[in-house]
């Protein structure tokens with residue numbers, strides 16, 4: 340399937356090879372992770388060029404797929420150019436969304452093939468079953484961490500302490516690493532900033548706390564946000580915001596299926612929030628694709644026109660943030676299917692009150 344995607348890319352661009360340089364596209368195609376390396380994909384044969392730090396690891400790897408020959412890389416440009424000549428490559432695709440300008444200039448001088456600058460940011464949009472399984476595993480760990488947070492959080496804990504607790508739990512439960520720095524945003528001030536950095540602020544009765552977190556499993560990530568209440572005495576305006584965000588999210592999720600445009604998912608969520616009078620407080624896009632990267636194509640955001648297809652994995656995460664009052668965001672990861680969607684994240688969505 341991935342070979343088909345690269346073959347189509349070559350045909351669309353009249354090329355006879357693809358050079359993958361970005362860590363995310365190399366991991367996607369080969370399931371082998373390394374900071375540096377190259378995949379040279381041609382009509383008949385695929386080469387992985389990898390330096391001494393990874394060479395043995397690549398040879399011994401049980402996960403490696405789609406590679407015919409592993410080359411010990413010591414002079415990448417020279418070795419790639421030798422392959423270009425040996426395989427008689429005339430036109431080679433390079434990743435215009437990743438390769439630096441100075442790298443391109445140098446390759447243009449050295450390589451005996453015409454370089455076709457091609458945007459590859461959409462080649463990973465549709466996930467295969469193995470990829471979906473890894474994302475699901477990451478989401479399952481995320482739910483376990485969320486339940487641990489709910490059990491262990493106490494009035495007087497700081498946002499930073501909660502973030503540290505989250506990090507430890509992810510690693511103890513078998514995550515490879517966190518997929519991004521955990522966001523813990525509590526109260527009137529931090530809660531009203533969508534991507535607040537955890538601070539020394541301690542949580543207190545009446546707070547809304549927004550927790551945005553995720554982890555990696557086998558190179559694939561999860562991304563989940565929940566807002567919960569501390570105690571029972573909550574400003575009714577916050578309760579109203581919560582219900583509005585939840586209903587907006589449910590409307591957006593229910594609309595997911597093959598054939599709808601990513602921009603429409605945003606519009607459905609936004610229009611509902613606007614109809615309740617909170618339009619000016621929903622200041623970001625509704626969601627994004629996720630997989631090897633935490634934010635990747637397609638984007639469920641304003642003016643986006645990508646048509647969602649079965650196998651895409653996306654978030655739906657509307658929010659409302661009111662300075663001086665606080666904020667709410669509810670985020671799930673979803674698999675788009677032919678007839679609808681499946682939840683990948685499973686954490687409870689109704690408003691949870693924590694007894695401090």
Ligand SMILES: [Mn+2]
Nearest residue numbers: 562654656670
């Ligand atoms: Mn997200």
